[in-house]
Amino acid sequence: ASLRGLSGLQAPLVGREGQMATLKSAVRAAGQGSGRIVSVMGESGLGKSRLIAELEREVAADIVSDLLWLEGPSQSYETGTPFAPFIEIFSTYFDLDASQTEVQKVERIKEQIDNLFPGQGGAIAPFFASMLGLPLELADAERIKFLSPPELRGAIFSHVRSLLEKRLLRQPLTLYFDDLHWVDPTSLELLELLLPLVQQNSLLIICAFRPRRQEPSWGFHKTAERDYAADYDVLSLNPLDQDQSRELVANLLTVDDLPEKVRQTILDKSEGNPFFVEEKIRTLLDNGLVVK
Numbered sequence: 001a002s003l004r005g006l007s008g009l010q011a012p013l014v015g016r017e018g019q020m021a022t023l024k025s026a027v028r029a030a031g032q033g034s035g036r037i038v039s040v041m042g043e044s045g046l047g048k049s050r051l052i053a054e055l056e057r058e059v060a061a062d063i064v065s066d067l068l069w070l071e072g073p074s075q076s077y078e079t080g081t082p083f084a085p086f087i088e089i090f091s092t093y094f095d096l097d098a099s100q101t102e103v104q105k106v107e108r109i110k111e112q113i114d115n116l117f118p119g120q121g122g123a124i125a126p127f128f129a130s131m132l133g134l135p136l137e138l139a140d141a142e143r144i145k146f147l148s149p150p151e152l153r154g155a156i157f158s159h160v161r162s163l164l165e166k167r168l169l170r171q172p173l174t175l176y177f178d179d180l181h182w183v184d185p186t187s188l189e190l191l192e193l194l195l196p197l198v199q200q201n202s203l204l205i206i207c208a209f210r211p212r213r214q215e216p217s218w219g220f221h222k223t224a225e226r227d228y229a230a231d232y233d234v235l236s237l238n239p240l241d242q243d244q245s246r247e248l249v250a251n252l253l254t255v256d257d258l259p260e261k262v263r264q265t266i267l268d269k270s271e272g273n274p275f276f277v278e279e280k281i282r283t284l285l286d287n288g289l290v291v292k
Contacts, residue, residue, distance in 0.1 A: 015244035016051055019235040023055045026204055026233060031067060031172045035198030035231060037224050041211040042237030045273040048208040051237070052176060059174070067172045074182035082153075082186040083131050085177055086160070090128060102134050116166045127152075127159045157190055165197060172202035180209035180217040188216050192223055198231050211236070239273055252278065 013020060019040070026036040040048050059067055070092055072085025094112050096105045106129050110121035117124060126140045130152065136144075144152055167173060177183070177191065197203050209217035224232045240248060249266055266280045 013047070013051065013054055014248045015240045016047060016237070019051060019237065020054065022233055022235055023051070023206070024058060027055070027059060027067065027174070030174065030202050030204035033202050035201050035203040036205070036233060037195060037198055037228055037231055038204070038206045038233045038235060039221055039224065040206065040208040040235045040237065043210055046237040046239065048237060049178060052178070052206065052208060067174060068167070069174045069176070071176040071178060073178040074180060074184070074187070076182050079182055079184055081184055083190070084184050085187050086190060087132055089175065090132060094128070096132075103137070105132075106134055106136065106140065113163070116163060124159055127156050131156050153186065157193055160190060161194060161197070164194065164203070165201065168197070168201040168203055172204070174204040174206065177205070177207045180207045180220060181212065181215040183216055185216065188220060192220065195224060195228055198228070
């Protein structure tokens with residue numbers, strides 16, 4: 001998970017202890033075979049990404065030693081791009097990078113699939129390659145060229161689910177979807193298709209989004225709330241209160257003689273938004289009004 005905020009300043013999380021405890025509990029539960037779905041809701045700047053980045057560090061520090069962490073962010077300019085977050089997820093899963101040619105990437109996908117489904121890499125890989133936007137050589141293209149768009153999409157859905165189910169037999173898995181309010185419709189449909197997997201597998205699905213009813217992520221929330229209530233946690237991030245904001249300022253800006261007027265200006269203008277606190281401090285530092 002990527003960190004957003006003030007470069008060079010890093011402070012402990014403030015006012016998010018309860019949410020972090022729930023997330024850690026969900027990771028442990030998934031590691032023991034009890035999957036969970038977790039939504040982290042909050043307006044911009046309230047620390048959704050920071051919270052998950054902190055969780056990912058905790059996971060790396062051995063909450064669940066063999067957990068596989070995959071993340072797929074949605075971008076504002078990709079709301080019409082089918083499978084956008086899943087392209088990121090499976091590029092990571094298949095260990096694809098910019099140094100590989102397109103042919104090498106397809107071969108890599110075949111190898112990885114063969115590890116799970118011996119002898120089937122050649123038959124299955126074209127569907128993942130199509131999802132990832134990779135061109136196929138003639139023999140591979142033949143496997144999908146006569147499928148209508150709905151048939152191809154359905155086949156991709158089926159292969160994604162089957163691959164994840166098979167992988168979950170080997171190790172726990174976390175799928176993290178950041179900025180789900182920008183998710184494309186195809187990815188949202190596929191994500192909802194994967195939700196039943198949490199009920200019988202070591203799968204944790206985490207989604208972070210703004211709590212706005214008109215956005216597609218709200219539909220995901222209502223589906224999870226209605227159909228998977230026993231497996232679903234909702235974590236709401238609210239603005240920090242005055243004491244929490246003061247603690248954050250003190251953690252970020254260790255200045256012994258910081259004038260109270262300056263401190264109060266930061267608090268007043270940030271309105272409990274951690275990102276705004278960092279931005280106000282950035283302005284003071286850039287203008288030379290305070291020295292860290």
